Ligand SMILES: Nc1ncnc2c1ncn2[C@@H]1O[C@H](COP(=O)(O)OP(=O)(O)OP(=O)(O)O)[C@@H](O)[C@H]1O
């Protein structure tokens with residue numbers, strides 16, 4: 001079986017992490033061995049799920065589900081170690097001031113290292129990745145665009161040698177829709193939807209793939225329209241005003257959904273859930289993603 005790679009991106013604060021966790025949990029419940037990956041230096045899930053340490057090496061957090069935190073630097077370090085083989089030599093190379101300066105100024109190098117690691121399973125490169133699926137809680141919009149553009153930049157800058165070759169093999173995995181899936185999380189609101197449409201276009205243009213949209217925090221009102229409208233006639237009561245507010249919100253949301261349909265081929269809807277427990281929230285989202 002081919003390893004699947006899921007990228008979850010979108011505007012800041014829209015629910016990327018929660019959706020990524022729900023997707024990872026769903027796949028793990030289907031019997032797949034899943035790795036949920038956070039990008040950057042800081043783990044969100046450490047506090048969210050009240051875990052102990054979360055680091056570069058995957059740790060199990062549920063049956064069939066592991067979690068890891070990958071930064072550009074930690075991925076580069078592993079790559080260098082793998083290339084140079086001898087750990088002490090890699091350390092020497094890495095802790096060298098000139099080398100560090102190069103790493104920090106080379107545009108897209110940390111991003112390339114992250115993608116190199118994320119795609120290492122299908123490329124059969126580097127330390128083994130024994131997972132059926134990797135779910136990446138990826139960067140928000142702007143940084144995500146830079147992430148997927150990094151290998152092209154590198155392939156153009158270094159045409160020959162291992163770096164250019166690797167960059168091209170990373171691009172091939174990112175473009176292979178039987179392996180790589182892209183999920184853009186948005187809210188059913190004007191600005192996030194506009195940003196999502198632009199992001200979808202950028203991903204399509206860069207990789208010729210079809211990202212799907214996840215509309216998160218959809219108001220799911222069980223009360224019928226008739227009941228709301230009946231309540232609204234009592235316009236002086238708080239309940240009447242609230243009913244009117246709800247109805248307007250529902251109308252607006254329906255309008256936003258229509259707009260989203262014009263811009264995206266595949267849309268999943270995730271309701272706004274009132275749940276304080278983190279795993280409780282994620283479990284309730286599982287069937288929606
Ligand atoms: N469907 C939902 N129902 C209720 N609460 C939700 C839902 N989705 C996300 N949340 C809550 O919304 C907040 C933001 O979610 P999350 O941290 O996943 O967003 P994010 O896009 O990853 O943010 P950031 O850009 O900071 O990484 C969290 O408190 C989360 O618990």
Ligand SMILES: [Mg+2]
Nearest residue numbers: 016017044137
């Ligand atoms: Mg997040």
